[in-house]
Amino acid sequence: MAIQTINPATGKIEKSYAPFSKDEVMKIIDESYDAFLEWKNLGIKKRSGLVKNAANVLRSKREEYAQLLTIEMGKPIKQSIAEVEKCALVCDYYADNGEVILQNEIVKTDASESYIQFDPLGVVLAVMPWNFPFWQVFRFAAPALVAGNVGLLKHASNVPMCALAIEQIFSSAGIPKNVFRTLLVGPDLVNDVIQHPYVKAATLTGSEPAGKSVAEKCGKLLKKSVLELGGSDPFIVLEDANIDDAVNTAVTARLINNGQSCIAAKRFIVVEKIYDEFKSKFVNRMEQVKIGNPMDEQTELGPIAREDLMYELDAQVKESVKKGALLLTGGKILPGKGFYYSPTILENLSKGMPAYDDEIFGPVASLIKVKDEMEAIAVANDSSFGLGASLWTNDIEKAKLIASKIESGSVFINGMAKSDPRLPFGGIKNSGYGRELSHYGIKEFVNIKTVWIK
Ligand code: NAP
Numbered sequence: 001m002a003i004q005t006i007n008p009a010t011g012k013i014e015k016s017y018a019p020f021s022k023d024e025v026m027k028i029i030d031e032s033y034d035a036f037l038e039w040k041n042l043g044i045k046k047r048s049g050l051v052k053n054a055a056n057v058l059r060s061k062r063e064e065y066a067q068l069l070t071i072e073m074g075k076p077i078k079q080s081i082a083e084v085e086k087c088a089l090v091c092d093y094y095a096d097n098g099e100v101i102l103q104n105e106i107v108k109t110d111a112s113e114s115y116i117q118f119d120p121l122g123v124v125l126a127v128m129p130w131n132f133p134f135w136q137v138f139r140f141a142a143p144a145l146v147a148g149n150v151g152l153l154k155h156a157s158n159v160p161m162c163a164l165a166i167e168q169i170f171s172s173a174g175i176p177k178n179v180f181r182t183l184l185v186g187p188d189l190v191n192d193v194i195q196h197p198y199v200k201a202a203t204l205t206g207s208e209p210a211g212k213s214v215a216e217k218c219g220k221l222l223k224k225s226v227l228e229l230g231g232s233d234p235f236i237v238l239e240d241a242n243i244d245d246a247v248n249t250a251v252t253a254r255l256i257n258n259g260q261s262c263i264a265a266k267r268f269i270v271v272e273k274i275y276d277e278f279k280s281k282f283v284n285r286m287e288q289v290k291i292g293n294p295m296d297e298q299t300e301l302g303p304i305a306r307e308d309l310m311y312e313l314d315a316q317v318k319e320s321v322k323k324g325a326l327l328l329t330g331g332k333i334l335p336g337k338g339f340y341y342s343p344t345i346l347e348n349l350s351k352g353m354p355a356y357d358d359e360i361f362g363p364v365a366s367l368i369k370v371k372d373e374m375e376a377i378a379v380a381n382d383s384s385f386g387l388g389a390s391l392w393t394n395d396i397e398k399a400k401l402i403a404s405k406i407e408s409g410s411v412f413i414n415g416m417a418k419s420d421p422r423l424p425f426g427g428i429k430n431s432g433y434g435r436e437l438s439h440y441g442i443k444e445f446v447n448i449k450t451v452w453i454k
Contacts, residue, residue, distance in 0.1 A: 001157045003184050008074035008303040009294055009338045017160050020184050022192060028181050032123045032150050033198040035178035040120050040148040044102060048095040051146050053173035055091035058084055065134065065165060067295075072159045073130050073305040074339075075257055076294045087138035093421035094442060098146035101439045102446070113453040118446040120148030121224070122200040125193050127214060129206045130156035130305055131260045131361075136205045136228075137166050139419070141180060143442035145170075151180045152193065156206075158306055160184055191217050201225065201445050205262075208430055226434030226444050228262070228426060230359040231387030233408070233417055234380035235265035238373055239273040241392035245414070247281040250365070253390065253416040255289060255343065258302045259363035260309075262431075263388040263410075263417040266359065267366045269376045275369045279347070282367070283329050286343040291334070303339040304362055310339040313362040320346055320355035328367070351382075359385065373402065381407045386429035388417030409435075 005014040020028075039047065058065065066080035075083070105116040126140045133155065141151050155163035163182045170180040183193070187210065194202055194217045201224035204214040211227040218225035235253060237246045253265035270278045294302030304310040310333060317331050330344030344364040349356040355366045370376045380389060389408045393399050396413065403411040409427040410417060419425045419437060426435040434444050 001186060003157045003160050003186070005072050005161055006158065006306070007071050007338075008305050008307075011307070011337055011339070014071060015161060017184050019186060020189075022189060025183055025185060025189055025193060026196065028178075028183060029123060029152065029193065029196045029198050031178040032152055032181055035176055036120075036122050036150045039145075039150055039176065039179050042148075044099045044146065044148070047148060048098050048146050050173055050175045051091050051098075051142055052095035054142075054169055054175070055088040055095065057169050057172045058088040058091070065169075068161050068165055069133055070294045070302075072161055073133060074294050074303040076299045076302050078297055079257060083132060083135050087134050090135075090138050090421045090437070091142045094142040094146040097439075098143065098442060101442055102147060109452070111452045111454060115451050117449050117451060118147065118443065119449055121445050121447060122149060123152060123196075123198050124149045124445050125152045125154065125190075125199055125202040127154045127190060127202065127204040127206065127210065128156060130159045131257060131262070133159040133162035134166065135419075137163075139421070139425075139436050139441070140203055140205075141166075141170070143436075144445055145175065145179065147442055147446050149445050150178070152199070153180070153182045154185055154190060154193065155182065157186055187213075190214065194218060194221065194223065199223070203434070203436075203444075204228070211432060224445065226426075226436070227432035228434075228436060229387075229430060229432040230361075230385060231262045231264075231427060231431050232266045232359050232383050232385045233263055233388045233390065234376075234383070234406070235268045235390045236373075236376045236380055236392065236402075237268070237270045237274065237278055238376070238391075238393040238395075239271050240394045241274070242394065242414075243274055243278055243281065246392040247278060247285055249390070249416050250282055251285045251289065254286075254365045255301050255363050258294075258304060259341075260305060260361050263419070265365075265390055265417065267356075267368060267379070267383070269368045269370055269379050271373065271376060272369055272371055279328070279345075279367060282365070283345055286345055286365070287329055289343050291340060291343075301343060301363060304341055305339070307339050309361065310341055313341055313360065313364065316354035316358065316360055317344060317346065317364055320349065320353040323353045325349050325353055325355055330364070357384070373398075377402060377405050381405075384430040385427065387427035387431040388412065390415065390417050
């Protein structure tokens with residue numbers, strides 16, 4: 001795929017870039033390693049101060065960066081602004097807390113003194129997706145840099161302007177050259193980067209096939225990897241839930257980021273006693289969503305990020321319908337410029353249909369009727385993914401019991417699944433392994449070293 005910005009709201013090519021050659025990439029890795037030797041010795045206080053500056057740079061040019069996001073992948077502008085602000089927050093979080101999280105841990109043993117220290121690993125490769133083009137990168141980079149690592153970014157090929165802007169943000173923050181570098185390359189050079197002896201670890205956020213490829217290469221070379229992959233999150237509504245709240249959140253949770261979020265609610269599992277009420281309110285709300293130019297502040301749903309992804313989404317819906325799913329609303333590519341898809345709800349779903357088995361990355365909700373909460377749990381877990389989950393009930397004690405039975409990296413009770421710098425984020429099963437954010441995230445790319453003194 002070319003490294004190119006194509007505005008998904010218009011279909012127009014905005015910018016094209018020549019990919020870096022393999023020689024250029026190898027030279028950058030050498031430079032990153034040299035930068036690491038100085039960066040790790042700078043001390044965590046100074047590193048934290050510089051990452052804090054990055055938060056200020058982000059806030060000072062919030063609107064400018066937000067426009068880049070919207071132009072490159074079509075996110076409604078208000079959500080782009082929120083994403084830039086959240087990146088500033090994650091920089092603040094690690095700048096303010098990194099030193100305490102990574103201070104030596106003293107452990108009483110038979111030694112006169114024994115403790116655990118956290119050393120940086122070195123050059124870490126981040127392979128990132130287009131759907132949150134700033135957030136995915138900052139949630140990796142802020143902790144990695146505070147810990148003393150240096151970062152190489154291979155961003156998705158359709159968001160090169162964001163990739164270059166992020167490198168510039170760290171540079172404007174005063175972070176030394178080569179501590180964070182963007183590589184404008186396609187997936188074909190990823191294995192060569194991982195192979196380089198200076199590259200000590202890799203993290204990938206993206207699809208299952210891409211994750212497996214990076215994990216395989218890292219595994220062969222015994223290099224650490226973290227994978228944040230897809231999801232098909234359940235949104236369970238029990239009969240004692242506040243249905244209006246659940247419906248309102250269901251619409252937001254499915255349509256946020258134009259329906260292209262890994263932790264978007266995708267399978268709406270509703271008990272039969274309230275199914276019809278939930279269904280009619282859900283259909284009604286989905287039909288009222290304001291679709292349009294993502295630069296317009298009133299727009300709630302913008303385009304799909306790429307034309308090929310729009311066709312892929314449409315094929316998943318069509319195949320589900322062919323296999324017996326019922327279309328309650330939507331189910332079509334919208335006419336006119338850009339890559340727009342109508343808000344869609346499918347029901348009568350079963351195993352073997354894409355809308356039941358696979359991740360649906362777009363504004364398409366799978367509505368599933370279940371007898372009771374036991375069946376709701378079984379259906380929720382009947383997925384190869386295990387990223388997030390949302391559970392709606394007024395009985396909090398019951399909700400806590402159900403939460404422990406759900407196979408996922410997070411469960412949100414009476415709320416929408418979302419990431420927060422203070423809470424760990426990640427999945428189980430085919431949603432990946434390892435964690436980002438919180439004190440867990442910053443410890444993924446450190447050498448947890450025991451020091452024992454007689
Ligand atoms: P993708 O096609 O897997 O691409 C992600 C990144 O991997 C891009 O930089 C891509 O480069 C690269 N890539 C693709 N194939 C590769 C390979 N064989 N080897 C190495 N790198 C490869 O995913 P996407 O379409 O950008 O993003 C959507 C997916 O990401 C969804 O499945 C979504 O659920 C997941 N996601 C997960 C999380 C999470 O935290 N769990 C968060 C956001 C998104 P090119 O662009 O150059 O092909």
